Amino acid sequence: MKRIALLGIGLMGNPVARRLLAAGMHLTVWNRTFEKAEALRPAGAQVAATAQEAVRDAEIILCLLANGPVVSAVLDEVMDALSETALWLDMSSIPPATARQHAHRLAERGIQALDAPVSGGVAGASEGTLAIMVGGAASAFARAEAVFGALGRATHVGPAGTGSLTKLANQMIVGGTIGIVAEALLLAEAGGADPVAVRQAIRGGFAESRILDLHGERMVTADFMPGARCATQLKDLDSALDVARELNMTLPLTESVDGLYRNFVAQGGGDLDHSALWLALKSRQTR
Numbered sequence: 001m002k003r004i005a006l007l008g009i010g011l012m013g014n015p016v017a018r019r020l021l022a023a024g025m026h027l028t029v030w031n032r033t034f035e036k037a038e039a040l041r042p043a044g045a046q047v048a049a050t051a052q053e054a055v056r057d058a059e060i061i062l063c064l065l066a067n068g069p070v071v072s073a074v075l076d077e078v079m080d081a082l083s084e085t086a087l088w089l090d091m092s093s094i095p096p097a098t099a100r101q102h103a104h105r106l107a108e109r110g111i112q113a114l115d116a117p118v119s120g121g122v123a124g125a126s127e128g129t130l131a132i133m134v135g136g137a138a139s140a141f142a143r144a145e146a147v148f149g150a151l152g153r154a155t156h157v158g159p160a161g162t163g164s165l166t167k168l169a170n171q172m173i174v175g176g177t178i179g180i181v182a183e184a185l186l187l188a189e190a191g192g193a194d195p196v197a198v199r200q201a202i203r204g205g206f207a208e209s210r211i212l213d214l215h216g217e218r219m220v221t222a223d224f225m226p227g228a229r230c231a232t233q234l235k236d237l238d239s240a241l242d243v244a245r246e247l248n249m250t251l252p253l254t255e256s257v258d259g260l261y262r263n264f265v266a267q268g269g270g271d272l273d274h275s276a277l278w279l280a281l282k283s284r285q286t287r
Contacts, residue, residue, distance in 0.1 A: 002026065002146055005058035007051055007074055008092070009036040011226065012118070013064040015125035016091075016151060018043055023150035030054035052081040060087045060147060067235060068094035075102060079109075087143050088113040091132070093232070095239045096161035096168070097246075099135065103160035112140040115160060117167035119174070120152065121227040123214070128152055133170070135163030168243060171236035175257045175274070177211040182278035185219055186285060196220045215275035224276040231270035234261040 002025045006017050009031040020027050021044045028046040030053070031037040037047045048054035055061050055078045065071045071092050082088070088106050090099065090113070099115035106113045114136035124130040130152030134141055141156045148154035157166050184207075188198040199216045202208070218224060237258040244251045264270075264280035272279070 003057060003059045004028070004147065005030065005048070005054040005061045006045075006064065007031075007054060007061065007078075008064040008066075009033075009040065010064065010066070011122055011228075012091075012125050014040065015122060016062075016064060017045060019125065019128050019150050020147065021045060023146070025146070025150070028054045028058065051078045054078075055086070056081050057083065058086060059083075060089050060144065062147065063088075063090040063092050065092045067092070068098040071102065072098065075105070079105070082106075082109070082111055084110045086111055087140055089116055089144055089147065090114065091116050091118055093117045093167050093171075093236055093239075094164055096135075096164040096243060099164040100161040103136065112137060112143070113160065114140050114144060115163040116144070116148075116154070117163055118152070119167070119170045121214075123227065124152060131155075131170075133157055133163045133166035135165070136160050165243065168236060168240040171233065172240050172251070172254050172257075174211065175233050175237055175261065175277075176253055177209060178215050178275055178277050179257050179260060179281070181209075181212055181216050182219055182275075182281045185216065185278070186282055190285065215273075218273060218275040219278040224272040224279070226271060226273045228274050229270060230261055230272055230274050230276060231265050233274040234258065234265050234270075237261060 004025050004027050006027060006029045009029055017029055017040050028048050029037045029040050030048040030051050041047050051074055063071055071094055088111055103113040114134055116132050116134040118130040118132050120130040128151055132148055132152050132154035134154055134156045135158055185195040189195045199220055240254055260280055269276055
């Protein structure tokens with residue numbers, strides 16, 4: 001039985017924890033807001049009062065934290081408590097450079113690390129259908145096979161940092177597609193068509209996508225309870241543009257979408273689901 005420490009019980013951490021427990025793994029959970037971790041005790045999780053307590057004797061430390069600075073701070077907290085045979089498995093969405101820095105720090109102690117961010121949202125985490133993008137050594141990837149199998153489909157994409165880079169590519173596609181689906185439905189509605197029927201009409205054709213399916217439904221039903229927050233989408237787009245600048249690239253479409261999310265977050269939309277970009281685009285039509 002794998003001994004796993006899960007650091008971070010947020011929107012994704014809770015369903016991930018439940019998937020791991022259902023797969024029969026020994027799971028210790030920790031969160032700065034203790035009540036979020038405590039809620040998993042009835043499901044069979046051990047609850048740690050501190051991050052150091054959670055990682056002690058764990059074979060795999062799985063992180064699902066808010067951003068790069070938070071992961072760095074938690075790594076600082078637990079570094080001395082980690083076993084040299086542990087595997088650091090970071091499923092947070094962090095910049096590639098940060099993932100490489102963490103891997104280097106851990107390697108100095110002989111500890112393997114993987115950056116393995118995910119796509120699929122809360123629904124994918126609950127259903128065990130996450131797309132998992134993994135950077136790091138192939139030997140470390142093999143060690144995490146049981147964890148990946150409980151959570152979804154994992155693909156090893158290259159060395160440290162490339163999992164995080166792949167997630168940025170994913171987020172560019174997601175953010176851009178959300179924007180164009182929103183504009184298409186708004187255009188249809190403005191022209192007199194029923195947007196609910198329009199979404200159904202184009203399903204199954206070349207416009208079919210997971211975004212049209214899930215996020216398009218959120219738009220036509222105006223249900224923007226967060227599966228992934230606008231603030232998180234903006235963070236990832238910002239990171240993608242940072243990497244582009246490091247590589248002397250320009251990404252004009254991503255810059256445009258980033259600007260839309262930036263304005264919407266500044267207006268108070270940061271905690272809504274990222275499909276709520278529809279609201280920002282709709283408001284432009286009524287000025």
